[in-house]
Amino acid sequence: xxxxxxxxxxxxxxxxxxxxxxxxxxxxxxxxxxxxxxxxxxxxxxxxxxxxxxxxxxxxxxxxxxxxxxxxxxxxxxxxxxxxxxxxxxxxxxxxxxxxxxxxxxxxxxxxxxxxx
Numbered sequence: 001x002x003x004x005x006x007x008x009x010x011x012x013x014x015x016x017x018x019x020x021x022x023x024x025x026x027x028x029x030x031x032x033x034x035x036x037x038x039x040x041x042x043x044x045x046x047x048x049x050x051x052x053x054x055x056x057x058x059x060x061x062x063x064x065x066x067x068x069x070x071x072x073x074x075x076x077x078x079x080x081x082x083x084x085x086x087x088x089x090x091x092x093x094x095x096x097x098x099x100x101x102x103x104x105x106x107x108x109x110x111x112x113x114x115x116x117x
Contacts, residue, residue, distance in 0.1 A: 001049055006038050011061075013039050020051040024061040028068040035072040043075045047082055054085055059092040059117075060101070069101055076108045091116040 004015040011026035022043060056072075058067055064068050064072070079087050090103055091098040093116055106112050 001046065004021065004042055006042060010039050013042065015042060015046060019055065020046060020049075020053060020057040021057050023057040024045060027063040028061065029063065029065045032067050033071070036067060039082065039091060040071055040075065044078070046080060047075075047079060047085060050085055050086070052086065053088060055088040055090060057090045058098060059095070061098075062095060063097065064101075071109055073105065076105045079109055079112075086111070086113060088113045088115065093117065 001015070001017045003017055008011040008026075008028075008030070011024070011028050012097065014023045014025075015021070028039075033040075045055075050073060076087065076089075079085065087109060089112060091102045091104055091114065093099060099116060102114055106114050
């Protein structure tokens with residue numbers, strides 16, 4: 001897979017094929033599932049290639065609305081079917097929303113590796 005980037009007014013979501021990392025930056029406050037579809041499609045495309053480890057780097061994501069949390073949650077749930085893929089989620093204590101919200105992802109996917117620094 002090649003490097004891919006999805007840019008919006010207030011955010012960037014970028015896939016790094018060398019590390020199988022999807023990096024989120026800025027503020028995700030899109031309307032709903034239709035608006036989040038390009039990001040969902042990117043996440044699913046990366047997961048379909050079944051890398052050993054896939055990382056969601058959310059450390060620079062300052063804000064995400066409830067539709068964005070829902071999109072991330074549904075993706076994490078879908079990873080239950082990808083038993084051979086270790087999903088890693090990176091968060092930051094500097095972003096107030098991340099501590100509580102990201103911990104909930106662990107409940108959806110018991111094998112998820114959550115690193116909040």
